[in-house]
Amino acid sequence: MKCVVIGAGPVGALAALYAARRGWDVEVYELRGDLRDASTVPLNFTKSINLALSERGINAMRKSDSPKLVDAVLSETIPMHGRMIHSQDKKGNVTEESQLYDVHGRFIRAVDRANLNKVLLDELEGLPNVKLFFHHKLTGVDFKVKKAWLERKTNGSPQTADGAQANQNQQPPARPQEIEINFELILGCDGAHSSVRYHMMKYLRMDYAQxxxxxxxxxxxxxxxxxxxxxxxxxxxxxxxxxxxxxxxxxxxxxxxxxxxxxxxxxxxxxxxxxxxxxxxxxxxxxxxxxxxxxxxxxxxxxxxxxxxxxxxxxxxxPLISIKCSPHIYSPGGGVILGDAAHAMLPFYGQGMNAGLEDVRVLFSHLDANAADPQAALESYTAERVPDAHTINDLASANYWEMHSGVRSPLYLARKTVEEFLSDKLPSSGFRTQYARVSFSNQRYSEVREAVQKQSTILLRGIVGTALLPFVSSAAWWIWRWNRATGTGRVAVKGGFGLGTWLTGLGERIGRIFT
Incomplete structure (x- = not known):
C-alpha cells in the first residue's frame, strides 16, 4: 500500500505513523517548511491557541505501536487539574476559585503544539518506509486514476528541474515546478481550509457547512x-x-x-x-x-x-470557524479527510486536536478489521465518524457559554455537584459529568450526548418530584384524614388514571407512619 499524507501537523504525522507501522510506503507532504524549525511561521502567523491533550489523544498515540511515543510527549506537558476562575469581590479585591475537572482526580494536560509535532516527526523520520517532503503545495487530485499534483519549493524558493535551488541571479520561473505522484490511499490532514477536501468535493456529493x-x-x-x-x-x-x-x-x-x-x-x-x-x-x-x-x-x-x-x-x-461535512471519504478512490479538514471546531472544549488524533485510531481500526476490503473499511469508518464529529462540533460550540458564563451559574454548579456525587458515591448509577465523558474516556461522542441527555431527564424528574412531594404528601394526608373521620370510604378524586386511589393509598401509608 502506498499512502500519501497531505499535512504534517499532529494529525497528519500520527496518521503517517499508523500507516508506516503497517509496513506501507508512506509519503508526507507539507505546505510549510519543517515544523520542527523554530523559523517556520504558522499559517495564521501566531503560535495558535495552546493545546489541551486529554485521554482520546493520548489513547490514539498509545495505539500507534510506538512504545516510547506517549512518554516522550507527556514529558513535555503540564497537568491541569481544573479551571481557575478569576474574579473580583465587592470590595474590589481580586479573587481566585478553583473548580476541579473531575471528582476522581483526573486531569488534562497543556501541551505545546510545536513540541508535540517535533516528537511525532522525529518518530517518523527514523522509519525507513517514510519520506517527508516540506514546501510542497497540493494543486490537484484525480481520485479516479489515483494521481496527485503538487508545486515544489525549497525554503520558499523555486527549484530547477533536477531539484537544485534556482540561481538567485536568474529570472525565477513564473511558477514553481509541479510534480506528479501516485497513491493508493490519500489522507487529507491539511486543516480547515483543506485542499484535499476541496478536490474531493469535485468527485462526490458532499454536504458541507462552514x-x-x-x-x-x-x-x-x-x-x-x-x-x-x-x-x-x-x-x-x-x-x-x-x-x-x-x-x-x-x-x-x-x-x-x-x-x-x-x-x-x-x-x-x-x-x-x-x-x-x-x-x-x-x-x-x-x-x-x-x-x-x-x-x-x-x-x-x-x-x-x-x-x-x-x-x-x-x-x-x-476568526473562529466551525466546519461540518459528510462523508469524510471518497471511495473507491482511496481518499479520506481527518482532523480539521473533516470537522474544524471551536476551541472551547479543547477537543479539536484530540478528536483529530482519535480519527486516526478509528480509521485504522476499520482498515485493520476489513483488510480484505478497503472500500468497505472506509464506508464503515465514515458511517461511524460523521455523527461523532458533528456531535463534538456542537458540544464545542455550546461550551463557550459554559466557559464564560456557566462557570458562575449556580444551576450549572449544582448539577455538576450532583453528578459528581453520584459518580463518586454511587458508581453503579452510571452518572458522570459530560466533561468527564468527553475528556477522560474514549466513549463515542454521539454516545456521550445520548447518555448526558438521559441523565438530564432523570435529574429533571428528580427535581420536579422533589418539589412536588410536599404538596402530594399533604393532599394524600388530608384525604386519609377525611376518609377516617367520615367513615364514608375512599374519597373520589377526579382526574382519571387512578389518581384518587393512589393518593388515598399514599395517605394511608403516611397515616400509619404517624399512628
Whole structure:
C-alpha cells in the first residue's frame, strides 16, 4: 500500500505513523517548511491557541505501536487539574476559585503544539518506509486514476528541474515546478481550509457547512513570575499564577483564558465580539479599560500595559470557524479527510486536536478489521465518524457559554455537584459529568450526548418530584384524614388514571407512619 499524507501537523504525522507501522510506503507532504524549525511561521502567523491533550489523544498515540511515543510527549506537558476562575469581590479585591475537572482526580494536560509535532516527526523520520517532503503545495487530485499534483519549493524558493535551488541571479520561473505522484490511499490532514477536501468535493456529493461565529481571538503572553509586576495568589514554581489550572476570566460576552507552558509563561487568548475588537482597534486607551473592567488582575499584575498594547497591535485578530461535512471519504478512490479538514471546531472544549488524533485510531481500526476490503473499511469508518464529529462540533460550540458564563451559574454548579456525587458515591448509577465523558474516556461522542441527555431527564424528574412531594404528601394526608373521620370510604378524586386511589393509598401509608 502506498499512502500519501497531505499535512504534517499532529494529525497528519500520527496518521503517517499508523500507516508506516503497517509496513506501507508512506509519503508526507507539507505546505510549510519543517515544523520542527523554530523559523517556520504558522499559517495564521501566531503560535495558535495552546493545546489541551486529554485521554482520546493520548489513547490514539498509545495505539500507534510506538512504545516510547506517549512518554516522550507527556514529558513535555503540564497537568491541569481544573479551571481557575478569576474574579473580583465587592470590595474590589481580586479573587481566585478553583473548580476541579473531575471528582476522581483526573486531569488534562497543556501541551505545546510545536513540541508535540517535533516528537511525532522525529518518530517518523527514523522509519525507513517514510519520506517527508516540506514546501510542497497540493494543486490537484484525480481520485479516479489515483494521481496527485503538487508545486515544489525549497525554503520558499523555486527549484530547477533536477531539484537544485534556482540561481538567485536568474529570472525565477513564473511558477514553481509541479510534480506528479501516485497513491493508493490519500489522507487529507491539511486543516480547515483543506485542499484535499476541496478536490474531493469535485468527485462526490458532499454536504458541507462552514460557519463563523461573531467572536474573534487574539493571543497574549503572561511572562514568568520574575517578570510580572504582581503575581497572583496562586503563583508557584516560577509561574505568575497557578501552573496546574486552565485560567479563565469570564465576562458576559467576552473571555480571557491562560494556559501554562513549560517555559513558565502562559499562552493567553482574548475572545470577544467583532464589535469589541473594532472598538479596541480604533482606540488604544480602551484596551486597558476593557481589561480592567472585565479581567481583574491581568493588567498590570500579570501583563504590563505596554506589553498588552504591543501584543494586541502585533498579533493578528483571527476568526473562529466551525466546519461540518459528510462523508469524510471518497471511495473507491482511496481518499479520506481527518482532523480539521473533516470537522474544524471551536476551541472551547479543547477537543479539536484530540478528536483529530482519535480519527486516526478509528480509521485504522476499520482498515485493520476489513483488510480484505478497503472500500468497505472506509464506508464503515465514515458511517461511524460523521455523527461523532458533528456531535463534538456542537458540544464545542455550546461550551463557550459554559466557559464564560456557566462557570458562575449556580444551576450549572449544582448539577455538576450532583453528578459528581453520584459518580463518586454511587458508581453503579452510571452518572458522570459530560466533561468527564468527553475528556477522560474514549466513549463515542454521539454516545456521550445520548447518555448526558438521559441523565438530564432523570435529574429533571428528580427535581420536579422533589418539589412536588410536599404538596402530594399533604393532599394524600388530608384525604386519609377525611376518609377516617367520615367513615364514608375512599374519597373520589377526579382526574382519571387512578389518581384518587393512589393518593388515598399514599395517605394511608403516611397515616400509619404517624399512628
Amino acid at each position: 460557519t463563523y461565529i461573531d467572536t474573534l481571538w487574539c493571543e497574549f503572553t503572561i511572562p514568568p513570575a520574575k517578570d510580572a509586576s504582581q503575581p497572583s495568589p496562586s503563583a508557584a514554581e516560577g509561574f505568575a499564577t497557578s501552573p496546574n489550572h486552565l485560567h479563565i476570566w469570564p465576562s458576559d460576552d467576552k473571555m480571557f483564558i491562560a494556559i501554562p507552558s513549560t517555559d513558565k509563561t502562559f499562552t493567553c487568548t482574548l475572545f470577544a465580539p467583532a464589535a469589541t475588537f473594532a472598538e479596541l482597534e480604533s482606540s488604544e486607551d480602551s484596551l486597558q479599560t476593557i481589561f480592567n473592567e472585565n479581567f481583574p488582575g491581568v493588567v498590570p499584575g500579570l501583563i504590563s500595559p505596554s506589553a498588552l498594547h504591543s501584543q494586541f497591535t502585533t498579533n493578528p485578530h483571527l
